[in-house]
Amino acid sequence: MDAALIPEGAKRCSFPKFMLGIAIVGAVLLWGVYAMLLCWFKGLNQTNMNDYYGFALWIWADLAVIAVGGGAFFTGLLKYIFKVDELKNIINFAVIIGFICYSSALLILAIDIGQPLRGWFIFWHANVHSMLTEVAFCLSAYFAVLTIEFIPNVLENRQLNKVPFFHHLAHNMHGVMAIFAATGAFLSFFHQGSLGGVAGVLYGRPFAVREGLLIWPWTFFLFTWSAAAFGPCFTLLVTRITEAVTGKKLVKDNVVHLLAKISGWMIFTYIIAKIIDTIYWATVTAPSLGFELSHFYTGNSFYGYWILITEVIICGLIPGLLLINKSTRENPTLRLVAIILGVIGVSLNRWVMVLQVMAVPVMPFDTWALYIPSWQEVATTILPVAYGIILIAVTYRYLPVFPQERELNQSKAQES
Amino acid sequence: MIQDKKAHMFGMVIDLDKCTGCGSCTVSCMAENNIPFKEDESNKKDSLTWMRVYKVSNGKSFPDTQTAYLPRPCQHCGGKGDHGHSPCVTVCPATATDYGYDTGIVSQIYTRCFGCRYCMAACPYHARYFNWWDPVWPEGMEKYLSPNVSPRMRGVVEKCSFCYHRYQLAREQAYYNETDEIAEDAYQTACTTACPAGAIIFGDLNNPSHKIHQIVKPDPHPDPLNHDVVRKSRNPKVFRLLERLGTNPKVYYMSEREWIRKLGDSYLNGEWEKVKNHYGSASHD
Numbered sequence: 001m002d003a004a005l006i007p008e009g010a011k012r013c014s015f016p017k018f019m020l021g022i023a024i025v026g027a028v029l030l031w032g033v034y035a036m037l038l039c040w041f042k043g044l045n046q047t048n049m050n051d052y053y054g055f056a057l058w059i060w061a062d063l064a065v066i067a068v069g070g071g072a073f074f075t076g077l078l079k080y081i082f083k084v085d086e087l088k089n090i091i092n093f094a095v096i097i098g099f100i101c102y103s104s105a106l107l108i109l110a111i112d113i114g115q116p117l118r119g120w121f122i123f124w125h126a127n128v129h130s131m132l133t134e135v136a137f138c139l140s141a142y143f144a145v146l147t148i149e150f151i152p153n154v155l156e157n158r159q160l161n162k163v164p165f166f167h168h169l170a171h172n173m174h175g176v177m178a179i180f181a182a183t184g185a186f187l188s189f190f191h192q193g194s195l196g197g198v199a200g201v202l203y204g205r206p207f208a209v210r211e212g213l214l215i216w217p218w219t220f221f222l223f224t225w226s227a228a229a230f231g232p233c234f235t236l237l238v239t240r241i242t243e244a245v246t247g248k249k250l251v252k253d254n255v256v257h258l259l260a261k262i263s264g265w266m267i268f269t270y271i272i273a274k275i276i277d278t279i280y281w282a283t284v285t286a287p288s289l290g291f292e293l294s295h296f297y298t299g300n301s302f303y304g305y306w307i308l309i310t311e312v313i314i315c316g317l318i319p320g321l322l323l324i325n326k327s328t329r330e331n332p333t334l335r336l337v338a339i340i341l342g343v344i345g346v347s348l349n350r351w352v353m354v355l356q357v358m359a360v361p362v363m364p365f366d367t368w369a370l371y372i373p374s375w376q377e378v379a380t381t382i383l384p385v386a387y388g389i390i391l392i393a394v395t396y397r398y399l400p401v402f403p404q405e406r407e408l409n410q411s412k413a414q415e416s
Numbered sequence: 417m418i419q420d421k422k423a424h425m426f427g428m429v430i431d432l433d434k435c436t437g438c439g440s441c442t443v444s445c446m447a448e449n450n451i452p453f454k455e456d457e458s459n460k461k462d463s464l465t466w467m468r469v470y471k472v473s474n475g476k477s478f479p480d481t482q483t484a485y486l487p488r489p490c491q492h493c494g495g496k497g498d499h500g501h502s503p504c505v506t507v508c509p510a511t512a513t514d515y516g517y518d519t520g521i522v523s524q525i526y527t528r529c530f531g532c533r534y535c536m537a538a539c540p541y542h543a544r545y546f547n548w549w550d551p552v553w554p555e556g557m558e559k560y561l562s563p564n565v566s567p568r569m570r571g572v573v574e575k576c577s578f579c580y581h582r583y584q585l586a587r588e589q590a591y592y593n594e595t596d597e598i599a600e601d602a603y604q605t606a607c608t609t610a611c612p613a614g615a616i617i618f619g620d621l622n623n624p625s626h627k628i629h630q631i632v633k634p635d636p637h638p639d640p641l642n643h644d645v646v647r648k649s650r651n652p653k654v655f656r657l658l659e660r661l662g663t664n665p666k667v668y669y670m671s672e673r674e675w676i677r678k679l680g681d682s683y684l685n686g687e688w689e690k691v692k693n694h695y696g697s698a699s700h701d
Contacts, residue, residue, distance in 0.1 A: 043548065043549065043550070043570045043571060044531075044546070044548055044571065045548040045549050049546075049548075050459070050461035050462040050548075051461055051462055051536060051542060051544070051545050051546060052461050052542065053461075054533030054534075054536035054537050054544075054546060055533065055534075055537050112532070113530050113531045113532050113571075114529075114530065114531020114532075114533070114546065114547070114570070114571025114572055114573075115529070115530045115531045115569075115571040115572060116530075118510075118528075118529075118530035118531075119530060121510040121512075121528060121530045122509045122510050122530065122532075124510075125510040125511045125512070125528055126509065126510070126511070127506075127508055127509055127510065127511040129501075129506045129507075130506065130507050130508060130509040130534070131507065132507065132509035132532060132534050133509040136509060198507075198534070201506070201507065202503065202507070202537065202538050203496065203503060203661060203662060203663075204503040204538055204539060204540035204541075204658070204661055204663055205537070205538070205540060206661070206682075287684055288660075289660050289661055289682065290660050290681055290682030290683050290684060290687065291682055291684075292684060295682075357537070358537065362540035362658065362661075362682075363540065363541065363542075363657060363658060364679050364680075364681065364682055365470055365472045365486070365679055366542070369461065
């Protein structure tokens with residue numbers, strides 16, 4: 001039915017089967033849209049946020065998707081600026097994942113603010129001292145860059161590519177993509193960093209506050225570093241999931257090994273910096289404000305030392321070591337374990353830097369505040385996941401996302 | 417036009433030994449500032465209480481138990497070094513909260529706030545409140561709303577303003593009287609005037625003739641132990657909440673009881689004994 005749109009030589013499932021899959025995920029998406037409309041029309045009383053938890057599940061989701069979406073800018077930087085040519089075989093997919101992550105982040109922000117119609121005030125009445133202002137500007141600008149990076153891939157659709165203008169436009173855009181990759185890396189450095197700065201500048205919150213360099217707290221650099229380190233893990237994880245769902249090999253092992261190796265070294269160096277930061281904060285920063293480390297990890301029913309160990313050791317140091325070691329990196333199972341742990345680790349870091357910050361009591365007579373999200377919050381957080389699955393399904397079906405797909409599946413196609 | 421010779425720095429001192437926890441300050445604040453309320457106010461984590469009264473205890477068992485009540489309005493922080501970079505002001509992305517260098521008051525511009533709640537995350541005192549619901553009053557009660565204070569809409573943050581509209585009225589009165597002085601009794605917050613025990617004292621910390629100045633005796637120099645801290649009280653009985661963070665609040669507390677003063681901040685083991693007798697920089701007494 002839609003054979004004319006499918007990339008030449010590529011094999012796809014039947015259209016009804018495809019639509020059935022889209023319908024199932026679409027139902028989840030509609031559930032999220034319903035919750036989103038409830039939040040917009042009835043207000044944020046639909047959530048379980050409160051005056052202790054002004055930032056909650058959504059801000060975590062926002063930070064997490066931006067962190068894991070960091071694979072787009074970092075892969076682009078490696079491919080176009082550092083000329084790591086093998087990565088051309090995964091860059092399209094990295095860009096699509098980044099596009100999904102960043103559009104989701106913008107959507108979540110639009111739901112999260114109390115007066116969505118005033119969202120533009122952040123640009124119009126911008127306070128240049130606020131980390132959130134920097135986030136808004138760089139995030140929007142980088143989303144525009146991602147859109148530009150995504151367009152050539154869209155124009156390579158079999159039918160669109162027949163139009164000479166689109167064909168030449170796509171070709172020429174590929175030619176100047178290095179400029180956009182460099183712009184994207186620059187913008188990402190600042191918005192990933194300023195998202196870290198959002199927590200690090202809170203000098204009224206001893207759990208979050210960090211010293212730093214000039215106006216930037218250490219969390220600024222740690223967030224950028226961790227996004228560059230763990231972002232490729234997410235790209236590899238989604239590639240692996242796509243391979244499992246489609247039943248095809250889509251990217252050659254040498255490309256996967258290379259990206260995994262780079263990611264591994266980035267994670268390993270990041271986690272050393274993170275450990276140094278944690279030790280300095282625990283032994284110098286927090287005590288200078290009258291707080292012992294135990295204050296942040298005891299006296300409540302959820303946030304214990306386990307979360308620190310899980311984030312830094314189990315989901316930080318271990319995946320780093322697994323990915324820098326050749327034998328474990330090239331073992332598919334151990335590599336998968338490493339990239340899953342990595343994605344969990346960076347998400348946990350964002351959770352800690354948003355929700356634990358809110359939970360810890362600061363005034364000596366105050367108490368820990370714990371929170372469970374409402375179904376509306378959960379549904380609107382799942383909404384971008386459903387949207388991402390649909391966009392990946394559609395782009396995979398109709399666009400030449402994986403340049404090596406044909407070659408890797410030729411024998412299979414011939415057999416069938 | 418009134419030309420103030422020196423900037424004001426309005427502040428408050430609350431005598432915790434006088435406070436009975438009656439809640440008059442909270443009620444008067446809500447009435448004065450058109451603060452709406454929910455049918456069920458039992459969940460204090462999402463109700464609007466610009467002036468919240470905390471019950472604190474010395475943590476000892478009977479018969480040594482002691483309790484006290486600690487009213488907590490917005491602390492109107494001057495920020496590190498008292499330069500006006502309050503924790504909430506610096507983070508607001510839309511400049512919807514501002515520091516008044518002529519008054520020391522941290523304002524909230526409701527019509528500019530778009531409800532990101534970053535300021536709430538920044539405030540360690542939980543003094544900022546979000547309008548989770550539309551403001552609704554029981555039928556007929558809307559007729560009692562103050563015409564001097566704009567009600568806030570759903571989706572924006574609000575907080576204690578030190579009854580700023582009263583300051584504006586006092587300024588207008590001074591202008592009418594052709595004077596450039598705002599008398600101490602001409603500008604008093606609602607909670608101050610409502611407190612039956614006289615536990616709240618409000619005035620200009622920069623004006624030596626004001627009672628608050630005489631009680632607090634603010635040290636104009638940075639604390640030698642922590643240069644972020646300015647205006648530390650030189651009265652041994654007076655303290656501020658979380659002073660060590662360098663937020664430099666303009667709300668001071670007073671108590672004869674040491675356990676209450678210790679409760680104002682966090683201390684490592686043995687630290688309190690070392691610092692409890694340090695009241696501002698002695699060289700400037």
